[in-house]
Amino acid sequence: xxxxxxxxxxxxxxxxxxxxxxxxxxxxxxxxxxxxxxxxxxxxxxxxxxxxxxxxxxxxxxxxxxxxxxxxxxxxxxxxxxxxxxxxxxxxxxxxxxxxxxxxxxxxxxxxxxxxxxxxxxxxxxxxxxxxxxxxxxxxxxxxxxxxxxxxxxxxxxxxxxxxxxxxxxxxxxxxxxxxxxxxxxxxxxxxxxxxxxxxxxxxxxxxxxxxxxxxxxxxxxxxxxxxxxxxxxxxxxxxxxxxxxxxxxxxxxxxxxxxxxxxxxxxxxxxxxxxxxxxxxxxxxxxxxxxxxxxxxxxxxxxxxxxxxxxxxxxxxxxxxxxxxxxxxxxxxxxxxxxxxxxxxxxxxxxxxxxxxxxxxxxxxxxxxxxxxxxxxxxxxxxxxxxxxxxxxxxxxxxxxx
Amino acid sequence: xxxxxxxxxxxxxxxxxxxxxxxxxxxxxxxxxxxxxxxxxxxxxxxxxxxxxxxxxxxxxxxxxxxxxxxxxxxxxxxxxxxxxxxxxxxxxxxxxxxxxxxxxxxxxxxxxxxxxxxxxxxxxxxxxxxxxxxxxxxxxxxxx
Numbered sequence: 001x002x003x004x005x006x007x008x009x010x011x012x013x014x015x016x017x018x019x020x021x022x023x024x025x026x027x028x029x030x031x032x033x034x035x036x037x038x039x040x041x042x043x044x045x046x047x048x049x050x051x052x053x054x055x056x057x058x059x060x061x062x063x064x065x066x067x068x069x070x071x072x073x074x075x076x077x078x079x080x081x082x083x084x085x086x087x088x089x090x091x092x093x094x095x096x097x098x099x100x101x102x103x104x105x106x107x108x109x110x111x112x113x114x115x116x117x118x119x120x121x122x123x124x125x126x127x128x129x130x131x132x133x134x135x136x137x138x139x140x141x142x143x144x145x146x147x148x149x150x151x152x153x154x155x156x157x158x159x160x161x162x163x164x165x166x167x168x169x170x171x172x173x174x175x176x177x178x179x180x181x182x183x184x185x186x187x188x189x190x191x192x193x194x195x196x197x198x199x200x201x202x203x204x205x206x207x208x209x210x211x212x213x214x215x216x217x218x219x220x221x222x223x224x225x226x227x228x229x230x231x232x233x234x235x236x237x238x239x240x241x242x243x244x245x246x247x248x249x250x251x252x253x254x255x256x257x258x259x260x261x262x263x264x265x266x267x268x269x270x271x272x273x274x275x276x277x278x279x280x281x282x283x284x285x286x287x288x289x290x291x292x293x294x295x296x297x298x299x300x301x302x303x304x305x306x307x308x309x310x311x312x313x314x315x316x317x318x319x320x321x322x323x324x325x326x327x328x329x330x331x332x333x334x335x336x337x338x339x340x341x342x343x344x345x346x347x348x349x350x351x352x353x354x355x356x357x358x359x360x361x362x363x364x365x366x367x368x369x370x371x372x373x374x375x376x377x378x379x380x381x382x383x384x385x386x387x388x389x390x391x392x393x394x395x396x397x398x399x400x401x402x403x
Numbered sequence: 404x405x406x407x408x409x410x411x412x413x414x415x416x417x418x419x420x421x422x423x424x425x426x427x428x429x430x431x432x433x434x435x436x437x438x439x440x441x442x443x444x445x446x447x448x449x450x451x452x453x454x455x456x457x458x459x460x461x462x463x464x465x466x467x468x469x470x471x472x473x474x475x476x477x478x479x480x481x482x483x484x485x486x487x488x489x490x491x492x493x494x495x496x497x498x499x500x501x502x503x504x505x506x507x508x509x510x511x512x513x514x515x516x517x518x519x520x521x522x523x524x525x526x527x528x529x530x531x532x533x534x535x536x537x538x539x540x541x542x543x544x545x546x547x548x
Contacts, residue, residue: 262477
């Protein structure tokens with residue numbers, strides 16, 4: 001019987017995979033952090049390891065390195081669970097010797113089981129006698145409703161654990177412990193939402209986790225703006241938890257964002273940031289061109305520079321607030337000036353939010369996702385399918401692309 | 404109180420950080436997307452900035468404050484997005500000169516902008532393979548004479 005070691009700090013996920021793999025005829029050991037994972041590895045040499053990259057104490061990359069050092073020449077498949085936006089860490093995992101990297105947000109349990117079987121070159125085995133676990137389907141869809149119910153029961157408690165570190169961050173924005181605590185809880189929300197099949201929420205949590213990880217590693221990048229953006233994302237979670245049955249999250253993949261900036265470097269940066277989270281972006285280099293775009297198709301969010309040569313972003317905002325279709329559309333103002341006067345004025349002039357240049361790509365991505373999913377300017381009945389909208393930004397789009 | 408005011412005033416003055424890197428490479432790498440695209444991005448920034456700095460110098464010489472403000476704002480924006488923080492700070496100082504009577508000091512600030520731009524060009528020439536620093540500087544030098 002093949003032996004599998006799961007190293008995963010989220011108890012629910014670890015238990016779920018343990019049960020599913022056991023039902024498939026595997027022997028399964030579970031460790032909740034990198035240190036105990038390595039101990040378990042020495043105690044019962046596994047045939048395959050499933051490891052989460054974001055682990056407490058010793059991260060997944062270091063665990064993989066240590067295991068390869070211990071395994072010597074022995075073939076050891078290591079399957080890694082990763083966040084879709086942690087490209088650098090995934091690269092390190094490959095270099096450390098990972099055999100396969102599975103993105104949590106896109107990976108259903110059935111796919112994980114199949115990856116395990118493929119790596120071990122085994123077909124399905126009969127479950128041990130007395131196992132009460134249902135056989136998974138190919139996609140794992142059979143147990144999604146059950147997990148989804150459990151997720152929404154546990155979600156409010158997860159959010160409670162975010163309050164204390166958020167409160168610390170309000171007073172001490174660069175507090176490493178608070179950033180780490182937030183990162184770990186959001187990591188857990190992302191993984192569980194994914195398992196439960198709540199894909200937009202999983203995407204939002206995954207993006208927020210990436211932002212928090214970046215801030216935790218580089219506390220010098222923490223600003224009042226980044227703390228506010230984190231708070232907005234958590235507020236979205238709280239709204240969802242408060243009325244999970246009423247709230248229909250807008251799928252970000254169907255959202256369109258209009259970017260208005262006369263500076264091509266800024267347009268390029270905003271587009272790059274939003275494309276990290278797969279938002280469809282259309283660019284305009286002036287308010288006049290923005291109005292043309294707005295006449296041609298529906299948008300869910302506008303990100304606009306304030307100072308532009310022919311007309312400013314405030315004028316565009318004033319016009320849109322008088323148009324029924326766009327009177328409530330969220331508008332995020334971009335400015336080179338980070339001071340509170342510019343920030344206050346942007347709100348007075350009708351903006352919903354403000355971010356100063358240069359910004360962290362992941363911060364803008366999280367902020368945009370928060371607004372798009374909240375659907376403040378929602379006009380669902382006017383949203384046509386993405387395919388008929390065309391204009392999904394391609395590399396050749398001269399407005400967005402530099403050079 | 405006077406001492407405090409003096410410190411605040413000194414802190415607001417744009418510094419010319421000769422010893423620090425003129426380009427925050429973390430930000431520049433982010434906007435370039437990857438290391439391979441950095442030379443291309445550097446060249447694009449240089450060309451655009453050079454073009455606007457030529458116009459900016461003419462506007463200063465002609466004493467047209469509105470043009471000084473808008474051109475300085477434009478280059479400051481690109482510079483900030485590309486991680487050229489000291490350059491952006493100097494240009495913001497020019498941008499604040501909203502009225503003709505405030506332009507008296509503009510030539511002095513512009514000279515500092517030029518020096519900072521030269522530092523950026525030299526940095527790219529030394530750290531990236533394909534930028535053309537001498538040619539980039541020549542554009543501004545020519546307009547001076």
